[in-house]
Amino acid sequence: MKQLKRCPNCHTELKLNSDGKTQYCSVCNYWTKVGTARLDSIMIYA
Template identity: 45%
Template sequence: MMKLEKCPECNSELNENEHVQFCRTCGYWTNLGTVRFDPISLLD
C-alpha cells in the first residue's frame, strides 16, 4: 500500500495509526492509501 511520507500542506512528517495518516502540525489527515485534497475556492 502506498502512503505519504510528508504532509502535502506544510511538508512536516506524517504520523499514522491503524487506518489514518495525520499531521500534528497543521491538522491534515487522510485515510491510509489515499490522498485527501480539500476543494479549491476561486474568488473573483
C-alpha cells in the first residue's frame, strides 16, 4: 500500500487529519485515506 506524502494536484505536503485516518492538502482541499492512493482525484485539475 502506498501512502501519499505530497498532494498530486499541487505538490504541497499533505497534513494528517486529527482522526489519524486521512491526509489532506490545505491548499486545494485534496484528501486521501492514509494507506491508499485516490488516483481518481488526480483527474481534478484546477
